[in-house]
Amino acid sequence: QKEVEQNSGPLSVPEGAIASLNCTYSDRGSQSFFWYRQYSGKSPELIMFIYSNGDKEDGRFTAQLNKASQYVSLLIRDSQPSDSATYLCAVNTNAGKSTFGDGTTLTVKP
Amino acid sequence: GAVVSQHPSRVICKSGTSVKIECRSLDFQATTMFWYRQFPKKSLMLMATSNEGSKATYEQGVEKDKFLINHASLTLSTLTVTSAHPEDSSFYICSAITGTSETQYFGPGTRLLVL
Numbered sequence: 053q054k055e056v057e058q059n060s061g062p063l064s065v066p067e068g069a070i071a072s073l074n075c076t077y078s079d080r081g082s083q084s085f086f087w088y089r090q091y092s093g094k095s096p097e098l099i100m101f102i103y104s105n106g107d108k109e110d111g112r113f114t115a116q117l118n119k120a121s122q123y124v125s126l127l128i129r130d131s132q133p134s135d136s137a138t139y140l141c142a143v144n145t146n147a148g149k150s151t152f153g154d155g156t157t158l159t160v161k162p
Numbered sequence: 163g164a165v166v167s168q169h170p171s172r173v174i175c176k177s178g179t180s181v182k183i184e185c186r187s188l189d190f191q192a193t194t195m196f197w198y199r200q201f202p203k204k205s206l207m208l209m210a211t212s213n214e215g216s217k218a219t220y221e222q223g224v225e226k227d228k229f230l231i232n233h234a235s236l237t238l239s240t241l242t243v244t245s246a247h248p249e250d251s252s253f254y255i256c257s258a259i260t261g262t263s264e265t266q267y268f269g270p271g272t273r274l275l276v277l
Contacts, residue, residue, distance in 0.1 A: 084264050095255045095271040096206070101264070140205060144264055149196075154205040 055079060056143050058153035066161050071128040073156050075141030078122065084144040085117055085124045089137045090155065096140055099126070131160040165189050166258050168269035175246055176277055183241045183272045185256030191236035192258035196266065197229075200253040212239045246276040 057076045065071045073087075084103050088096035102108045102115040102124065114127040124143075128135055138155040145151075165188040175181050185195055194213050198206040210231050212218040218231035230242040239258075243250055253273050257266035 086265075088268075095268040097268065098265060149208060149211060150266060151208075152205040 054153070055151045056141055056153040058139075058141050058156045060154055061157040062159055063156055064159045064161060065131050067131060067133060069131050069160075071131045071135065071158055071160070073126040073128070073139050073141075073158065075124045075126075075143075075153055076122055077124070077141075077143045077151075079143065079145055079151075080119075080122065082119075082122075082143045082145055085115070086142040086144070086150065087113075087115060087124075087126045088140040088142060088152075089135075090140055091137045099139075128158075131158075133160045133162050136160050164260075164265075164267040166192075166256065166267045166269040168256055168272050170272060171270060172273045172275075174275045174277065177247050178245055180242055180244045181246055181274060183243075183254055183256075183274075185239045185241070185258070185269050187237045187258045187260075187267070190258075190260045192239070192260055193236065194259050195233060195239040196257045196259075197231060197239075197241050198255045198257070200255060200271075206255065209241075243274065246274070248276045250274065251276045 086101045087099045090096045100110050102117045108115045112129045116125045136159050138157045140155045141153040142150040167186045169184045197209045200206050209224045210218045210220045212231050212233040214233050220226045233239040255271040256269045
């Protein structure tokens with residue numbers, strides 16, 4: 053079992069729809085959770101992080117964390133073609149190192 | 163703020179040569195820098211953790227004698243791929259954190275091609 057699992061996709065949504073990206077992790081001691089966006093050929097850029105159970109909203113993005121279920125998700129509202137990218141879920145343990153999932157490729161169709 | 167640069171952005175070298183990649187934090191002091199490698203359509207694999215003034219901590223399976231890491235100052239870490247071979251061709255990305263923050267700021271990456 054991978055430490056951080058994501059559906060590889062591709063996930064395709066129409067412009068304006070909500071895109072839902074999911075991530076599960078195996079280490080119950082994980083403390084911090086991050087979502088990164090990576091365009092093809094580029095390095096990751098941070099979208100948002102979440103530490104506590106519940107929802108955290110930042111503009112069109114909402115991160116949801118459920119530690120009991122070891123599940124973290126990212127919702128993108130009003131999806132735009134520019135949101136088309138690979139989304140990486142990263143999980144930090146007490147040691148502070150990040151373990152990344154393989155990413156979910158999102159395509160937003162105009 | 164929190165800008166990380168890498169140099170070079172792209173390098174092509176012959177098999178057997180060594181390649182040095184620099185990672186710099188431009189507007190903050192990086193207490194810790196991380197080096198990752200990413201193969202096509204795969205996720206980032208952590209190679210090593212580098213703290214200023216101390217030896218790097220390598221992940222299991224990463225040869226420390228092949229991937230030399232130096233973190234001589236709070237703004238610069240270098241990764242040297244020694245005696246590079248075609249299988250070392252990859253996208254190498256560094257990231258940096260400062261203080262107690264866990265947020266990693268990534269450099270733009272270096273694409274290495276070994277012929």
